[in-house]
Amino acid sequence: xxxxxxxxxxxxxxxxxxxxxxxxxxxxxxxxxxxxxxxxxxxxxxxxxxxxxxxxxxxxxxxxxxxxxxxxxxxxxxxxxxxxxxxxxxxxxxxxxxxxxxxxxxxxxxxxxxxxxxxxxxxxxxxxxxxxxxxxxxxxxxxxxx
Numbered sequence: 001x002x003x004x005x006x007x008x009x010x011x012x013x014x015x016x017x018x019x020x021x022x023x024x025x026x027x028x029x030x031x032x033x034x035x036x037x038x039x040x041x042x043x044x045x046x047x048x049x050x051x052x053x054x055x056x057x058x059x060x061x062x063x064x065x066x067x068x069x070x071x072x073x074x075x076x077x078x079x080x081x082x083x084x085x086x087x088x089x090x091x092x093x094x095x096x097x098x099x100x101x102x103x104x105x106x107x108x109x110x111x112x113x114x115x116x117x118x119x120x121x122x123x124x125x126x127x128x129x130x131x132x133x134x135x136x137x138x139x140x141x142x143x144x145x146x
Contacts, residue, residue: 006058008050016043016122017063020139025120026063028055030087031132033075034114035123044123052133053090055126059137060098066140069104073116075134076107087133 009017020026029035030052038044047055065071072095074088088105095103108116116136117123 006061008047008054008058009062010045012043013045013124014062016045017059017139020063020121022139022141023066024139025116026059026137026139027117027120027123028052028059028126028135028137029123029133030055030126030128030130033132033134035125035134036118036120042121042123044125047124047126049128050126051128052087052126052130052135053094054128055124056091056094056135057098059124060095063137064140064142065095065099065103066138068140069138070106071138071140072103072105073113073136073138074105074107075113076109077132085131085133087130091135 017026027035035044036042050058072091074091077085092103092105095105113134113136117134120136
């Protein structure tokens with residue numbers, strides 16, 4: 001057993017995260033949001049009973065985010081044009097804590113988000129609590145601060 005490894009991170013999930021190349025996208029969804037299907041170039045992992053926030057914290061405990069541009073993109077729901085859902089603020093805070101830096105985010109409408117999600121290497125679906133949400137996380141290089 002590995003020390004301090006979040007139990008949400010299964011061997012299958014860790015394997016796919018490790019195989020992802022820097023610059024590849026991971027799709028993280030919660031609720032009834034259309035996502036790519038599993039296939040030779042795309043893996044789908046369901047995290048039953050896991051919140052978006054818990055899934056994000058677990059993923060970002062091992063996945064470095066890209067340092068260029070906005071490595072986190074969220075699906076902008078047309079229903080909430082003026083207000084950001086609480087989960088967006090939560091993911092932003094979790095990312096900042098994991099990366100020890102401010103992590104820029106951007107938003108996309110459903111059409112553009114779906115196009116980018118189709119090219120992601122992995123989809124992680126959480127299913128607990130809150131309203132539907134979807135994020136894209138771009139893997140970066142591991143940076144050593146030593």
